[in-house]
Amino acid sequence: MNTLWFILAGAAGGVIAGMGMGGGTLTIPLLTLALGADQKIAQSVNLIAFVVMSAPVLAIHIKNRLVDLPSLLKIAPLALAGSAVCAWFAPEMPADILSRCFGGFLIVLGIWQGAKAIKEKLKGKEEKFSPQIPRSFNCGFLSKKDFR
Amino acid sequence: MDVSAKEKSTKRRKEKLKYLAALAAGCVNGLFGGGGGMLVVPLLTGMGLDAKKAHATAVAVILPLCFISALIYVVKGCFDMTLTLTVGGGVVAGGVLGALLLKKADNFLLSGLFYLVMIGAGIKMVIGR
Numbered sequence: 001m002n003t004l005w006f007i008l009a010g011a012a013g014g015v016i017a018g019m020g021m022g023g024g025t026l027t028i029p030l031l032t033l034a035l036g037a038d039q040k041i042a043q044s045v046n047l048i049a050f051v052v053m054s055a056p057v058l059a060i061h062i063k064n065r066l067v068d069l070p071s072l073l074k075i076a077p078l079a080l081a082g083s084a085v086c087a088w089f090a091p092e093m094p095a096d097i098l099s100r101c102f103g104g105f106l107i108v109l110g111i112w113q114g115a116k117a118i119k120e121k122l123k124g125k126e127e128k129f130s131p132q133i134p135r136s137f138n139c140g141f142l143s144k145k146d147f148r
Numbered sequence: 149m150d151v152s153a154k155e156k157s158t159k160r161r162k163e164k165l166k167y168l169a170a171l172a173a174g175c176v177n178g179l180f181g182g183g184g185g186m187l188v189v190p191l192l193t194g195m196g197l198d199a200k201k202a203h204a205t206a207v208a209v210i211l212p213l214c215f216i217s218a219l220i221y222v223v224k225g226c227f228d229m230t231l232t233l234t235v236g237g238g239v240v241a242g243g244v245l246g247a248l249l250l251k252k253a254d255n256f257l258l259s260g261l262f263y264l265v266m267i268g269a270g271i272k273m274v275i276g277r
Contacts, residue, residue: 003230003234006231006234006235006238007234007235007237007238007241008238009235009238010234010235010236010237010238010239010240010241010242011238011239011241011242011245012238012242013235013238013239013242014238014239014240014241014242014243014244014245014246015242015243015245015246015249016242016246016262017239017242017243017246018242018243018244018245018246018247018248018249019246019247019249019255019258020189020203021259021262022182022183022185022186023182023239023242023243023246024180024181024182024183024185025182025183025186025266026262026265026266027182027235027239028180028181028182029266029269029270029272029273031231031235032273033269033272033273037231040181040221040226041226041227041228041231042181042231043180043181043182043221043226044181044218044221044222044226044227044228044232045228045231045232045235045236046181046182046235047181047182047214047217047218047221048218048222048232048236049232049235049236049239049240050182050210050211050214050239051211051214051215051218052236052239052240053239053240053243054207054210054211054214054243055211057207057243057247058204058207058208058211061204061207061208062208064204066200066201066203066204066205067201067204067205067207067208068192068197068201068204068205071192071195071197071205072205072208072209074166074170074195075166075170075173075188075191075192075209076170076208076209076212078167078170078171078174079170079171079173079174079177079184079188079209079213080174080212080213080216081171081174082170082171082172082173082174082175082177082178083174083175083177083178083184083213083216083217084174084178084216084217084220085175085178086174086175086176086177086178086179086217087178087179087216087217087220087221088178088220088224089179090178090179090180090181090221090226091220091221091224091225091226092224096276098179098180099273099276100273100274100276101179101180102180102270102273103269103270103271103272103273103274103275104270104274105176105180105183105270106266106267106269106270106273107266107267107270107271107274108270109183109186109266109270110263110264110266110267110270111263111267113186113259113263113266114260114263114264114267117256117259117260117263118260121256
């Protein structure tokens with residue numbers, strides 16, 4: 001029975017991850033808060049699951065030429081160093097403190113991303129009220145000005 | 149000349165900020181076992197990539213981070229075979245479903261709900277069980 005819940009928790013996080021919204025931020029609290037898993041084990045599970053899931057995804061992105069190599073090379077080295085150092089310390093930390101820090105991170109992230117989503121929604125509405133003239137109209141002698 | 153010097157210094161500061169953000173994203177991902185992508189995507193869009201490319205490149209950044217972090221966690225004994233197999237299987241199946249649903253779902257409602265859950269879970273975790 002428990003097995004089913006663990007699979008479902010993973011699936012819920014996976015759906016969010018597949019949509020490109022950061023599934024780990026859902027999987028980990030689901031595992032710890034709802035299913036009583038240990039914080040560090042939940043983190044380890046999420047890391048491994050992400051590697052397995054995103055390897056084929058990355059292959060597709062590379063094939064579609066969506067990976068920007070200059071930005072990747074700029075960011076990856078420092079990010080890699082930071083994660084290696086912090087991953088070394090995480091298993092040594094008391095699970096209670098780690099869990100509280102993660103909670104704080106979730107609150108900040110939720111407010112930040114939520115505010116961003118609302119802002120984008122409002123912006124989208126404004127655009128709907130003032131439709132743009134399609135570019136095909138702009139064929140040399142007629143400019144957008146002529147339609148105003 | 150004074151103006152260009154000023155521009156250069158703000159440009160350099162922005163460059164430094166980018167590296168700092170990359171380091172922070174790595175630290176978060178290693179420490180919390182996830183969430184680094186949520187920081188890398190806005191960093192990449194800030195560097196001028198469009199949303200699609202930013203997401204794809206973020207996966208390329210995060211994948212090696214998760215691999216190294218997972219290796220360190222396992223070596224240090226943070227590993228549970230049963231949980232990894234069950235949750236991992238769910239994540240892979242859900243991931244495929246999510247990628248297929250991406251185009252159909254009303255993203256605003258879904259992401260709004262997601263962020264509310266995130267904040268709620270965060271508050272519960274900070275207070276402690």
